[in-house]
Each structure stands twice: as structure tokens, then as C-alpha cells.
Amino acid sequence: MKTNDFETKSTIFVRLFILLSCRKKCRVQYPDVQKKQHMKQRIVFATNNAHKLQEVRQILGAEYDVVGLDQIGCNEDIPETSDTISGNALQKARYIRQHYHTDCMADDTGLFVDALDGEPGVYSARYAGEGHDAAANRCKLLRNMAGKTNRSASFRTVIALIQDDREQLFEGRVDGVITSEEHGDHGFGYDSIFQPVGYDRTFAELTAEEKNAISHRGLAVRQLALHLLKNTNERQ
Numbered sequence: 001m002k003t004n005d006f007e008t009k010s011t012i013f014v015r016l017f018i019l020l021s022c023r024k025k026c027r028v029q030y031p032d033v034q035k036k037q038h039m040k041q042r043i044v045f046a047t048n049n050a051h052k053l054q055e056v057r058q059i060l061g062a063e064y065d066v067v068g069l070d071q072i073g074c075n076e077d078i079p080e081t082s083d084t085i086s087g088n089a090l091q092k093a094r095y096i097r098q099h100y101h102t103d104c105m106a107d108d109t110g111l112f113v114d115a116l117d118g119e120p121g122v123y124s125a126r127y128a129g130e131g132h133d134a135a136a137n138r139c140k141l142l143r144n145m146a147g148k149t150n151r152s153a154s155f156r157t158v159i160a161l162i163q164d165d166r167e168q169l170f171e172g173r174v175d176g177v178i179t180s181e182e183h184g185d186h187g188f189g190y191d192s193i194f195q196p197v198g199y200d201r202t203f204a205e206l207t208a209e210e211k212n213a214i215s216h217r218g219l220a221v222r223q224l225a226l227h228l229l230k231n232t233n234e235r236q
């Protein structure tokens with residue numbers, strides 16, 4: 001064999017070796033990636049409010065696959081007839097459990113204003129009528145607050161989780177004041193007229209990350225996340 005031939009053959013051999021070991025590495029990595037995707041925990045969130053869905057997805061992060069009602073084929077307006085937010089959260093979660101036979105979570109939220117004896121509270125969504133019109137709700141609240149010196153209020157959220165036929169509640173609350181006019185255009189619902197304690201901006205002037213870090217929903221969802229993590233660890 002000539003020297004040149006020998007060099008060519010050994011170069012081919014070295015290249016083949018590198019190629020094979022790369023393929024081996026790829027094969028090792030690929031199932032890991034697949035496994036990670038499968039490990040994502042699926043949670044059905046019983047809400048018709050796209051903003052809530054987006055917030056919960058952001059707060060829980062990529063580890064969870066938070067599924068909305070349309071993804072389980074539910075287009076109904078789930079009844080909310082309780083006079084407490086915990087009652088409504090449970091009612092929504094139980095409805096989905098009963099009709100769609102799946103574990104799920106539901107969130108009910110209210111804005112409780114001290115000078116209005118806790119109104120709109122559990123009726124926050126329908127404060128200005130059955131239409132769920134957020135602009136009309138804010139307008140009515142600002143009208144009812146005209147001239148009030150005590151502007152203290154709190155947002156409260158209760159999340160009901162039904163998992164393996166067990167019911168759990170998680171609560172979050174943030175205190176603040178009702179501003180005299182609307183400020184900001186982020187967020188939704190009453191965000192533009194609620195200024196949390198310690199801030200000189202309304203929720204609608206904060207970024208989504210800033211709101212989620214201190215909000216009623218952020219607090220409740222982080223408790224839920226701890227519970228889910230504990231459950232998962234216990235099952236393994």
C-alpha cells in the first residue's frame with residue numbers, strides 16, 4: 001500500500017469514527033428531550049377568561065401545560081351562583097369534573113372595596129349588569145367611589161383544585177387603593193383603577209411580570225404550584 005493510500009484510508013476511518021460517536025450521542029440525547037416533553041403536567045383550567053389563562057400559564061411556567069376550556073370541547077358558561085368566591089371556584093371546578101370527567105382547577109376573583117361594604121366582591125364580573133362588560137364595571141365603580149376618602153380595596157382570588165377526587169383551595173390577596181381615574185393599558189378587568197400598596201402605578205401600568213409577582217392570582221397560583229410539586233414528588 002502506498003503512503004497516500006494509507007493516509008486516505010485512515011482519514012476515512014477517523015471521520016467514520018467521529019460520525020458514529022456523534023450519532024450515538026444524538027441517540028442518547030433525543031429520548032431525554034422526549035421524556036422532558038412528556039413530563040409536562042397537564043392542568044385543565046375552568047375559565048372563559050383568556051387573560052386569566054394567560055396569567056396562570058405565565059406564573060406556572062413551561063413545566064405545566066395549562067389547558068383552557070375550548071381545548072376540552074367546553075363552550076358553556078359555567079354557573080357561578082354562590083355568594084362567596086370560594087363557593088364559585090369550587091362550583092366551576094366541580095362542574096368540569098362532573099361533566100368532562102377530568103381533574104381541573106378553577107379561579108374565582110373579586111375586588112372588595114371597603115367604602116362600598118365589600119362591593120363589588122363576588123359580583124365583580126357582573127357589577128354593571130350581566131354582560132361581563134369590564135369598561136362598564138370600572139365606570140360604575142369609579143362613579144360609586146366619587147367623593148369617598150377611604151379608597152382602600154383588595155383583590156382576592158380563590159383557586160379550587162380537584163385532583164384524584166380531592167378538593168383543595170388556594171387563596172391570594174393583595175391590598176391597594178382605587179384610583180380616581182383610569183391609568184395604564186396593560187392587564188384587564190379592574191387593573192387600570194387598582195393601585196397596589198407600595199406602588200405609585202396601577203396594575204395596568206405594571207408589566208405582566210411585576211403584576212404576577214405581587215398579585216392575588218400570583219400568590220394563589222404559587223401555592224398551587226408548591227402543592228402540585230409535592231404531589232408529584234410523593235407519587236414518584
Ligand code: ITT
Pocket residue numbers: 046047048049052107108109110111124125126132134187188189190191203215217
Ligand atoms: P371565569 O369565571 O370564566 O374564570 P370571569 O371573567 O367571569 O372568568 P371572575 O368571575 O373570577 O372571572 O372575575 C370577576 C371579574 O373580576 C372579572 O370579570 C374581571 O373583570 C375581574 N378580574 C378578575 N381577575 C382580575 C385581575 O387580576 N385584574 C383585574 N380584574 C380582574
